[in-house]
Amino acid sequence: MNNLSKIEELDQAIEVMIAGSNPHFAAQDAEVTELLSVASELRQLPRPDFKTRLKTELDWVVSERPLSPVRSPLAEEIEDVLPSLFGKGYGTYPIQRMNFAASAALHAVALSLVLALGVLAFKDKPRANVAVTTHFVPLSEYIPPAGTDAPHGGGGGGDADKVNASHGTPPRASTEQLTPPVVVVRNSDPKLAVEPTIIAPNMQVPQSNQMGDPLSTLMNPSSGTGVRGGIGAGDGGGVGADHGPGLGPGNGGNSGEGFYHPGSGITGPRLIYAPDPEYSPEARAAKYQGMVILHAIVAPDGRAHAIQVASSLGMGLDEKAIEAVNTWRFEPGQKDGHPVPVMIEIYVSFHLY
Amino acid sequence: MSAIANVADERLLIEAAQQDPSRFAELYEQNFHRVYAFVARRVHDRAEAEDLTAEVFHQALSNLKRFEWRGVPFAAWLLRIAANTLADRWQRASRSQEVETDDSQAIEPGVEDEVERRTMLFQLVDLLPGDQRLVILRRFVDQKSIREIAQEMGRSEGAVKQLQFRALQSLRTRAGSKQ
Numbered sequence: 001m002n003n004l005s006k007i008e009e010l011d012q013a014i015e016v017m018i019a020g021s022n023p024h025f026a027a028q029d030a031e032v033t034e035l036l037s038v039a040s041e042l043r044q045l046p047r048p049d050f051k052t053r054l055k056t057e058l059d060w061v062v063s064e065r066p067l068s069p070v071r072s073p074l075a076e077e078i079e080d081v082l083p084s085l086f087g088k089g090y091g092t093y094p095i096q097r098m099n100f101a102a103s104a105a106l107h108a109v110a111l112s113l114v115l116a117l118g119v120l121a122f123k124d125k126p127r128a129n130v131a132v133t134t135h136f137v138p139l140s141e142y143i144p145p146a147g148t149d150a151p152h153g154g155g156g157g158g159d160a161d162k163v164n165a166s167h168g169t170p171p172r173a174s175t176e177q178l179t180p181p182v183v184v185v186r187n188s189d190p191k192l193a194v195e196p197t198i199i200a201p202n203m204q205v206p207q208s209n210q211m212g213d214p215l216s217t218l219m220n221p222s223s224g225t226g227v228r229g230g231i232g233a234g235d236g237g238g239v240g241a242d243h244g245p246g247l248g249p250g251n252g253g254n255s256g257e258g259f260y261h262p263g264s265g266i267t268g269p270r271l272i273y274a275p276d277p278e279y280s281p282e283a284r285a286a287k288y289q290g291m292v293i294l295h296a297i298v299a300p301d302g303r304a305h306a307i308q309v310a311s312s313l314g315m316g317l318d319e320k321a322i323e324a325v326n327t328w329r330f331e332p333g334q335k336d337g338h339p340v341p342v343m344i345e346i347y348v349s350f351h352l353y
Numbered sequence: 354m355s356a357i358a359n360v361a362d363e364r365l366l367i368e369a370a371q372q373d374p375s376r377f378a379e380l381y382e383q384n385f386h387r388v389y390a391f392v393a394r395r396v397h398d399r400a401e402a403e404d405l406t407a408e409v410f411h412q413a414l415s416n417l418k419r420f421e422w423r424g425v426p427f428a429a430w431l432l433r434i435a436a437n438t439l440a441d442r443w444q445r446a447s448r449s450q451e452v453e454t455d456d457s458q459a460i461e462p463g464v465e466d467e468v469e470r471r472t473m474l475f476q477l478v479d480l481l482p483g484d485q486r487l488v489i490l491r492r493f494v495d496q497k498s499i500r501e502i503a504q505e506m507g508r509s510e511g512a513v514k515q516l517q518f519r520a521l522q523s524l525r526t527r528a529g530s531k532q
Contacts, residue, residue: 003518006518007514007515007517007518008514010514010517010518010521011499011514011517011518014492014517018492018493018496034525035518035521035522035525038474038521038524038525038528039493039521041470041471041474042474042478042489042493042524043493044390044393044394044397044399044402044471045475045478045489045490045493045494046385046386046389046393046402046403046406046475046494047399047403047490047494048490050403051385054381054385054403054406054407054410055378055381055382057407057411058377058378058381058410058411058414059375059378061411061414062374062375062377062378062414063375263487263505264487264505264506264507265483
């Protein structure tokens with residue numbers, strides 16, 4: 001049997017094996033039979049991201065454990081620690097013990113002051129226990145797979161209205177979005193008013209008396225036929241007919257810069273610096289705990305952009321999580337050896353001791 | 354000499370991890386595929402295998418300080434934890450299949466060889482060239498069709514089938530030479 005036939009026969013046998021339709025399928029070629037045996041074992045191969053995720057979990061558990069106390073060898077050699085103070089001297093230079101004692105005392109006082117100030121500064125501040133796990137998962141069926149062309153950014157939104165979005169000025173551009181824009185305000189008395197923004201660079205846009213889609217020609221106020229907030233016929237909290245929190249055609253927010261998913265030759269970002277988030281005063285007072293899930297795009301500069309709250313916790317903790325992630329630093333994902341923007345999911349857990 | 358050196362190294366690694374739990378990561382890397390292969394052989398469901406594997410390593414980390422070196426590989430202790438975890442899971446689910454939980458016979462004879470063979474195969478997948486490894490993961494882990502894989506990789510279906518064939522040939526050859 002030539003190689004091409006073997007390749008086809010093997011693939012057919014694997015199809016049958018995976019489908020489970022004929023457990024007694026027997027290949028004609030001996031080599032194909034051997035390879036099928038290897039293939040059957042591979043059905044139980046673990047997912048690579050599971051191994052990584054479990055390791056991260058275990059590292060987090062370990063970080064909460066104190067290290068075993070180790071007896072310092074210096075404790076047994078105290079007399080050799082300060083030979084200049086307790087020793088007999090060097091050569092012709094006499095030992096000035098008073099000078100060394102005064103210097104040691106002054107250093108001790110200075111160190112005590114620094115420690116006392118540190119304790120006072122962080123007194124009664126419960127430490128936010130943070131578990132950070134990065135998951136590379138498909139976030140929505142609306143996000144297209146990675147292509148071979150350069151990605152394009154943009155946005156979309158809507159209010160599930162019956163008519164298209166009306167003409168107007170888009171909201172202020174920002175690097176983060178806490179609430180999407182609307183044309184038709186359905187809650188005129190919000191408990192916590194937040195300025196709507198889109199995730200995009202500052203751009204020159206036509207000015208108008210009302211918020212809306214600058215490309216629309218309709219004047220009757222409407223947020224548009226899209227979904228998930230925003231203005232337009234798309235989704236994602238932005239302005240436009242596509243997907244994302246940005247403006248105009250494209251996906252993923254900003255303009256001219258979209259994102260990839262790991263896989264297909266794209267490596268995911270690696271977290272290298274992640275200071276813990278702060279606890280909000282209201283959450284601390286209410287002893288509120290839980291987990292915030294964020295979506296973010298890690299850009300080639302190693303920082304998280306277009307941070308969105310995928311699962312909200314409230315009580316000001318969403319904002320604290322975003323604030324912390326804004327300071328995090330990543331080794332960016334790569335394609336063909338070049339850094340590229342990659343979308344990730346971040347879990348930020350808040351716990352009080 | 355190599356086996357003695359490996360055993361001595363493992364003992365040092367365990368003692369280091371008992372002093373500094375952050376060193377447990379090295380024991381995890383060495384034994385992950387082994388534990389997963391053992392568990393996956395028993396449950397045949399990927400999500401449950403992952404759940405049980407995670408439980409085994411969490412238990413191992415919690416009880417590491419109680420581990421006493423008796424000349425038996427660390428993997429044997431992990432597999433005993435895995436067997437007990439499986440037994441507990443099945444008892445809770447009221448299944449009829451029984452697992453020997455006596456410490457002296459936690460793993461039935463012949464299983465260790467099968468687990469080692471599968472462990473080696475799983476480790477060899479990590480050593481495949483990037484495109485072959487991707488085809489294997491997509492085909493057997495994600496259970497995607499050749500067409501879907503070809504679309505994702507931007508290659509023809511014939512090219513993907515060839516990669517699949519070469520990957521399996523490479524795994525068979527390397528697994529055979531290591532044995």
